[in-house]
Amino acid sequence: VFRQQLSQHCEGLVTFINAAQVLSLDNAVKDSQLVYEHTLEGETQQVEVTCQLIIMADGGRSSLRADLGMHSHNKNYEQVAVVVNVALDKAHQGLACERFTADGPMAVLPLLPEQGQYYAAIVWTQPADQAATLAAMDDEEMRVALQNQIGFRMGEFRALGARQIYPLALSVAEEQARQGLAVIGNAAHTLHPIAGQGFNLALRGVFALAEQVYKACQEQAPLGDLTYLNAFLATSSRDQKMTVHATDQIMQLFSSRQKTLTWGRQLGLLAMQNIPLAKTVFTRTAMGLDQPLADVLPLPVRQV
Template identity: 45%
Template sequence: MKQHYDIVIIGGGMVGASLACALLPMSDALDLNIAVIESVALPTHDVEEYQPSYDARSTALAYGSRSIYEAMGVWTRLKAHVSPISDIHVSDKGHFGVTRLNAKKEGVSALGYVVENQWLGHVLLDHLQQAASPRIDFICPASVTAVESRADSMGVTVEYQGEHTELSCELVVMADGGRSPLRASMGISYSETTYDQHAIVVNVSTDQPHNGVAYERFTDSGPMALLPLEDKGGSPRSALVWTVPNDLIDEVLGLDDQAFIARFHERFGYRAGNVIHVGQRFSYPLKLTVADEQVRRGLVVLGNAAHALHPIAGQGYNLALRGVASLAETLIHARKQQQNLGDLTRLQAFYEQQRLDQVRTIGFSDQTMKLFSNHNPLLAVGRNVGLQLLDICPTAKTLFARSAMGLDMPAPDLK
């Protein structure tokens, strides 16, 4: 552990580790010293021996996120355990509207990918460890108890191996999640909108292959997403994200497996086949949160600590990853120009770029959820006409698909 770093990343999860991976290729050339502080120990098993877990939580990666991970040099290993999305089927229960997207018709190998969070995290951390770069130090398990702004640097107090250590740096990146205690301790407020809904997350097996098809099913009680996963033991797996009103969450979670499957089919139908097995169920309340301050001099807030949105469009992590890539690009350019990495003017320019992306992405997720949750008959007709028009208009479909895949954003320059 050094006493001074150029960048201190608080949080070694998927967002924090992705930022370290993005900066790694240029760290020697730019003399960048980076600390990653994480509350849990680094994984010790060999990623080459990784086996998918039936109940693993997963993330949908847009095609544009693949490009970002390719630029970092981790995609070749990561793709060993991802499930490509070849088709997306969007429908509205009880109504006529349907839209279908197909990868080949859009000229891409896949519309996106589904990856287990555990696998993604292990690949990122193993990539950093295998590099064995003296430029990156892992400080873990450890916790940050304070962050303060000094005259010409940032101060970070770390509790590590039973002792408190004071570090200094040019830039602190807070990537410690949506429940960030540091965010509150530093007086960073956030706006919050509750949806009065919970998401039930569970993996299921069906009696037929998923064939890479992802489903988005809107119902009168909330949307449902069924995403293709890597098979486990020869059995097809899919990740179900089921939005349930708060007043029904205890009832649905309390159902035995057969009753849960029956309720699922009543809501979703049988287009993906019959569910024959249900894994462990998880749930969490759905809220839209956005930090009011995402940059200060010497400070950037990233990932769920900066924004958390409804999972309806599967764009939360992709938005965060675009922020990671943009910040890495900003820092690389700043270093090349021998500018302080915590310079507020440059960080504000970075944030303004991200704010536009956030407004667009969060707005789309929020408005889509509200539109398809509205029981007004006229709105129901209008949204279903819109789905049908999108389905039969190739130009509109391509524009929509490119936006969903993150291909309407410039590729990051990490060199």
């Protein structure tokens, strides 16, 4: 749905190229150069692109970042996330929920209905040593295990989609901008999903970068000028540090089995449930609404 909306808004301005493999990337010259390979109508082609700015967003396991010698700070949480879509027997009303279990959090996220059938995406955190057991479960065993953990608040789980199992780790790129190159999204920072902040942080990074691209356009400067990219980093790095630290601390708090921490988090959750102001502050922070967003105005298309 998001891809369809993006395509409609960018019609005539953006070229989407599917199933492309980047072969090389060079930002050491005045203009950045990118060579990619893709297959079109059974024929494999190599295409070279010259541009002022390359925005790299190839995910948490960014191979391009490694190829460019961009190191990252990593922390292994020794956990895995099981991600699976489930069909529900009733409407979810747009409700999302999260449960904190002894082994890790479990989130249920509503998806758009299709032909009257409601679906949800489940993210289930488990210790890494359980990965093989989880992978070996058949669909019915997995369905029952998920239902037992979540309960029936969102109804009965029916058919399951294909499941994916991912290792969970914190990863923050130590270098996120060079002349003609910006790194955003999970390629720049991959967080534990416990607080659901990875996507929000990525969107705020996009806003911060868009603000600087807009300024470069206004001032008729190259889009990849390091002056603007450093300004982007100055804004986004503060946000990153706070969000990464908060997410890591929440993960440590809710994964610990120490009694004092267990009592503390239970009191905190009760306070949020019963004190409206505390709930409002937490919700705004979790949604990223307490972070300033870039004031990016619509600008005319500029040939670069």
